Amino acid sequence: MLAALGITSVDALFADIPDALRATPLDLPPPEPELQLAARLRGLAARNRTDLVSFLGAGVYRHWSPPAVDQLLLRGEWYTAYTPYQPEISQGTLQSIYEYESLMAELVAMDVVSASHYDGAAATAEAALMTCRATRRERVLISRGVHPHYRETTATYMAGGLELEEIPLVLEGDAAGTTDLAALEAMLADTERPVAGVIAANPDFLGLLEPMPRMAELAHAAGALFVAVIEPVSLAVLAPPGEYGADIAAGEGQPLGIAPQYGGPYLGILASTDALVRQIPGRLVGMTTDLDGQRAFVMTMRAREQDIRRDKAASNICTNQALLALAASIYLAIIGPHGLRDVAANGAARAAELEAALADIGVERLHPGAYLNEFAIRVADAPVVHRRLLDRGVLAGLVLAEAMPDEPSVADGLLVCATEVTTSEDVARFAEVLAEVLAGRPPVAVEAGAGGMR
């Protein structure tokens, strides 16, 4: 190739980089042959502890993913394909996205589902921006019952000149831990600063069921849109956003067959009513025909997207999470509607078993309200207890004081969850070890520095 170009060194092709701008030599290790690299990677993976008896959920849930899901994803035709801009040779990806949009639309009971966003947090942030575009208002209310990471992400996305306010949680009584409806009403009543959207999660971050229909009504009465943050497996048994009048649904698709992987790649779900279809960001795939009238699929309504509209686009999103949308679709196809209901119901049953086992050792829930498969328990010195359980091989959920430091009402809380992969033995082990730890205190100061949680 050098000879064809009439040069003797590839350096000639870099002559356009001025001397003053040439890089200093790369200070990186030498190349590593596959055999050694595999050992290095195996060694790093082995330093992570995935052998714990875990009750940690908090937005990411362990479920049984039938091996068929991952084996199908490993087909090179799926994971090494590019974005389907050339529909004639991308019908596999395009049809799979159309099917994802359709399956998810069934689950959330809404009209339009985007081809995917980065994760639940980014989807929630995009939903907030959507409400501002659609209403031409600039103020969004988000419940403190929404996952703290989603709230923080939404705040970051709105830093370009929009306003985000948090709706407090009820502190005591039957509704403790859910969104304070009186506070919401008062915030909506400020007509000087009209609200574009109200965002709440069901179940909320603390696992509690929220009065979604009432919040939708209040939002609509004030001319605002209502955004439901959902967990997809729960929608097999809980009322979906479309049944209580939500305008937009956002959520994390990880529970649909996707491994925890320390944070991603996951699947941001974003859905809306037909009325908002021109405001929804991200790719959409539609059904059409080819020149011969054959049914086929294509990316459509592209005038919302950055490569066409540039600074007028609905969002800057380009790369999405297509492969994870495929994973969720395959999971749904294989687990089926009855299987999905069983997943949700088993989680609920295991969680009730966990609640009963903990009650037997004198550990109570922090809130009285209904929950599906995750709830907070009251444990004094929660960080210390959590740490001691960890030493005994039990990951006792999430220390709420660390995850929600600005919410004193949950300072003594551990957030625990169960799913269909939780066993009765796991539950018994947790209760046994927790009883030991609680009996064996005196409390000690929490170790400072490393080893804490976020």
Added chain:
Amino acid sequence: MSVTGTRLQPTIFERGRPGRGGGKIPHPPKDALDRLPADARRVTPPALPELSEGEAVRHYVNLSQLNYAIDTGFYPLGSCTMKFNPKLNEWAARLRGFAELHPMAPDETAQGTLQLLWELEQALAEISGMRAVTLQPAAGAQGELTGILMIRAYHRARGDTERTEVLVPDSSHGTNPATASMAGYATITIPSAPDGGVDIERFRAALGPRTAAVMITNPSTLGLFESRIGELLKAVHAAGALAYMDGANLNAILGRFKPGEAGFDVMHFNVHKTFSTPHGGGGPGAGPVGVGERLLPYLPEPRVMRTDDGAFRVERTGERPTSIGRMRSFVGNTGVLVRAYAYIRAHGASGLREVSDDAVLAANYLKHRVAGAYDLPYDRPCKHEFVASASSIKHATGVRTLDIAKRLIDHGYHPPTIYFPLIVDEGMLIEPTETESKETLDDFADVLIAIAAEAISDPDMVKSAPHSAPVRRLDEAKAARQPNLRWRPMTGAQTPCPD
């Protein structure tokens, strides 16, 4: 013969039959849901299809065969860096210790992953010449937003609130102006110079007290290195603005040019381009961002930290009040980053430099091969990609770039990126990458030349291509005019099933 399978498939909904499937999850106790309040329960069950596992597997295998992919063929796709995705990386990401680790697991139980992430940050900082790197952004576009929001925070912290504009060249990716809008800035588009480069004089004229940032892709989306970038960066900083580098074209300059050393303040990496993580049919990616000294305080949270005793930990919320905050949940697309880490370790310093050497050589060779058959509007040595144009062919025969792209499908190739950048008439942006053999490049060049000849001998045949794909050109107008964005299981779709 078609380059993909040709059997169109019914939808998953059409394949379903009541009562099929099951056997995956034990039946729950009958009273499992009794404690849920009635008004919280779902009224109408979702109409999801029911299939046996065998039928579902066949559906997805058959569908996959309708796709073109890197594993099946060459993608000369400019600006996208479609290189081979090493299989070791897929294996690594699936190791139980990586795959099953919960993102809120205590730091002490996540030391392997945290070490990997920390080392990856160091490697990316070294590659880019930047002071520090965040791995949080989920994709390049989110990296851009991260960078521009940091720039915004930087100006605000200095009490400099009058800066409302972001300058981008007209050859930029659409994500650049879209990002500026999302961050609350107005985009000022600067036309390119006649040689395809950044027009330094026009940029200089547009710079001022209202300029927050300049976003530059280098090498540009024409595949050309901006030789006067040093001058431009000085002017940007003299105006009190900061310089963002879109790292989409990093595959051309590994070991040759470090944006941080040259004076860029911030850049993103597309690990699914430069560092070979698979594109997945549109995603996932990861878009780490490197910053220089000025933006260090504003990096999103959480960062991965190394403590004095050599252990690793994740920064706590609110620990660094100057941070712009979170861009997404948890630490980042860790599973993607494991693959990028493996790629960087496999190549090492010498291997990464070789990547760019070979990518640039391949692009120049291919350009040389198609010269004569196609117009080359910027005929000087390119970096990892080049723009060819079918402008003369169109004037002579009526055959457009779109037609040539579709005809490539009949010859077994994925088309290049077409009509981008928008400034080139009938443009096609061609990027071969370093992972293709000379034989592949020669065959592809032969085909492109043959199509130029077909445009003269049989223009109608080229205009109606593809002829051997599973479907012909699609009615995109109909798709947009009468959107059918979901299957309605109760009513079926308007168009009958193919079989």
